[in-house]
Amino acid sequence: MELSVELKRKIHSVQSGEANSVISMDEVRFHYNRSAPPVLDIEHLVINRGERVAVIGPSGAGKTTLLRLINGYVQPDSGDLKILGYNNGVTSNRPKSLNRRIGFIFQHFNLIDRATVLENVLWGRLGRVNPLLSLFGWFPQKDKKAARKAITEVNLEDQIGQRADNLSGGQMQRVAIARVLAQEAEIILADEPISNLDPALADDILGLLSNVSQRYNVTLIMNVHQSQLAQRYADRIIGLRNGRVVYDNASHLLNSNDLRTIFEPEVKPPLIFNSNAKKDPSH
Amino acid sequence: MPKKILPIEGNSPGIALPRPRIVESLWRAGLILVLVVVIAWAWTGTDFDIKKLINSLPRMADFLSRMVPPDMTVAKTVVVSTGETVQIAIFGTFMSALASFILGMLAAENISPRWLSQPTKWFLAILRGIPVILLALMFVSTVGLGPFPGVLAIALHSTGMLGKFYAEAIENARQGPLEALDSAGANLSQRVRFGILTQVGPDLARDTLFRFELNLRETLVLGLVGAGGIGFYILLYIRAFQYEKVATLTVVVLIMVVLVEQISVAIRRRLR
Numbered sequence: 190m191e192l193s194v195e196l197k198r199k200i201h202s203v204q205s206g207e208a209n210s211v212i213s214m215d216e217v218r219f220h221y222n223r224s225a226p227p228v229l230d231i232e233h234l235v236i237n238r239g240e241r242v243a244v245i246g247p248s249g250a251g252k253t254t255l256l257r258l259i260n261g262y263v264q265p266d267s268g269d270l271k272i273l274g275y276n277n278g279v280t281s282n283r284p285k286s287l288n289r290r291i292g293f294i295f296q297h298f299n300l301i302d303r304a305t306v307l308e309n310v311l312w313g314r315l316g317r318v319n320p321l322l323s324l325f326g327w328f329p330q331k332d333k334k335a336a337r338k339a340i341t342e343v344n345l346e347d348q349i350g351q352r353a354d355n356l357s358g359g360q361m362q363r364v365a366i367a368r369v370l371a372q373e374a375e376i377i378l379a380d381e382p383i384s385n386l387d388p389a390l391a392d393d394i395l396g397l398l399s400n401v402s403q404r405y406n407v408t409l410i411m412n413v414h415q416s417q418l419a420q421r422y423a424d425r426i427i428g429l430r431n432g433r434v435v436y437d438n439a440s441h442l443l444n445s446n447d448l449r450t451i452f453e454p455e456v457k458p459p460l461i462f463n464s465n466a467k468k469d470p471s472h
Numbered sequence: 473m474p475k476k477i478l479p480i481e482g483n484s485p486g487i488a489l490p491r492p493r494i495v496e497s498l499w500r501a502g503l504i505l506v507l508v509v510v511i512a513w514a515w516t517g518t519d520f521d522i523k524k525l526i527n528s529l530p531r532m533a534d535f536l537s538r539m540v541p542p543d544m545t546v547a548k549t550v551v552v553s554t555g556e557t558v559q560i561a562i563f564g565t566f567m568s569a570l571a572s573f574i575l576g577m578l579a580a581e582n583i584s585p586r587w588l589s590q591p592t593k594w595f596l597a598i599l600r601g602i603p604v605i606l607l608a609l610m611f612v613s614t615v616g617l618g619p620f621p622g623v624l625a626i627a628l629h630s631t632g633m634l635g636k637f638y639a640e641a642i643e644n645a646r647q648g649p650l651e652a653l654d655s656a657g658a659n660l661s662q663r664v665r666f667g668i669l670t671q672v673g674p675d676l677a678r679d680t681l682f683r684f685e686l687n688l689r690e691t692l693v694l695g696l697v698g699a700g701g702i703g704f705y706i707l708l709y710i711r712a713f714q715y716e717k718v719a720t721l722t723v724v725v726l727i728m729v730v731l732v733e734q735i736s737v738a739i740r741r742r743l744r
Binding site: 262285286288289291292293295297298299301302303308313314315316317320323324365372 | 646648649651652653654655656657658659661662665666667670671673674744
């Protein structure tokens with residue numbers, strides 16, 4: 190008797206460890222402009238629970254778009270995209286409740302300047318509290334406790350009442366990390382979290398991210414430019430080039446040939462200016 | 473000296489080449505000429521006459537001399553009508569702030585779809601365009617004399633301006649924190665409360681206080697058409713040639729306006 194395609198896929202996923210996967214992509218394509226080549230063209234990609242993944246690649250390779258796709262800011266044009274068991278494909282409606290299970294750390298921190306450290310972190314739990322009561326500033330004790338615990342985790346207890354606009358860049362990124370910890374996210378997406386920080390702070394922040402991901406068994410996917418930092422703080426590296434995965438392996442196996450494959454520029458015909466092209470935020 | 477710009481081959485979008493000097497001078501001279509013509513047109517149309525003004529100085533002095541000493545027997549009327557003026561301004565501003573908050577959100581392009589934001593902006597522009605005195609006359613003839621039509625006129629007229637200011641403040645809110653809240657699973661009302669109001673709250677408060685100052689001054693005029701407040705008594709005493717009483721009311725109005733302005737400026741300065 191011949192096995193159905195779906196059954197075959199299930200058997201394959203169990204054999205390859207994909208049953209533990211939090212993100213899986215098959216033939217996923219995404220365009221900002223239909224007349225141009227896809228910004229993302231991923232044949233097959235699986236990321237498992239608790240993995241610490243660094244996405245590297247030249248500017249415009251599709252790193253930010255990949256994170257935006259996972260976070261639901263953009264929808265794929267074709268292919269199968271499954272996140273935390275939910276189909277996020279072309280036709281399926283992504284449930285709103287999925288948002289709170291995926292935390293996002295931004296390059297520019299995206300804190301609310303006038304709010305205190307505690308408020309910024311507590312508001313990470315907005316998806317978990319009663320919406321009506323929260324509008325009047327009422328948060329249950331357990332949520333406040335979770336926020337305080339997250340602040341302690343990132344060593345900012347002494348700044349808890351400080352307004353966000355009085356903090357340094359490193360402290361702001363720590364607040365952003367505490368916000369996703371308070372959110373109890375199962376996946377943390379970090380889009381170039383260190384590009385606005387000096388090298389010492391960058392090391393510090395990636396160390397913190399990697400550490401919390403390991404301790405809480407949270408999947409971490411971070412876009413970084415520096416391959417040395419990616420190797421130091423991630424278990425696995427995905428190299429993107431022109432929207433395609435050109436490297437996907439353990440971080441310690443990354444060598445100079447791989448880096449050339451990922452970063453070395455291709456010889457291209459001269460660009461023709463296309464005024465109809467949509468803006469690609471990954472550029 | 474004009475900046476030297478290296479020659480660029482072909483058309484390069486985004487780089488504006490400076491106009492040649494002669495074109496620049498002609499352009500400037502043309503602008504000045506237009507300005508002079510417009511001012512001259514306005515002058516002739518308004519019968520402005522310096523000689524007439526100088527000749528009227530003795531009559532002005534006579535008018536002012538009849539105002540002194542101010543008549544303090546109207547103290548009770550002054551207190552009551554000043555209180556009413558402030559009440560109209562406060563409640564009119566409050567009503568306007570409520571309406572402006574809703575209309576401002578509907579008009580803000582970053583949270584409302586264009587099919588909704590654009591008509592709301594047009595509606596606010598229409599409200600701004602109707603003179604407050606016309607609204608007051610309309611409400612006096614429909615709901616009767618007193619402070620009530622004053623409140624309605626002030627609320628409606630200032631919603632046109634305040635709604636526009638609120639919409640602009642909301643549009644200027646940083647999008648990043650809103651994305652972060654969205655990512656945390658916040659719904660629309662939570663995004664507005666925590667993402668927008670927290671960011672633009674001081675701007676909204678500053679705009680409201682500024683509008684309150686304007687409303688207080690406009691309320692004085694509303695009294696002239698019977699829409700309550702101290703303006704009604706000023707007109708009443710002027711018609712009865714009781715200039716000493718007008719003087720008392722004028723002094724009180726001056727003190728009130730300056731005081732409210734100082735308090736408002738002090739509060740606005742503290743908002744950040």
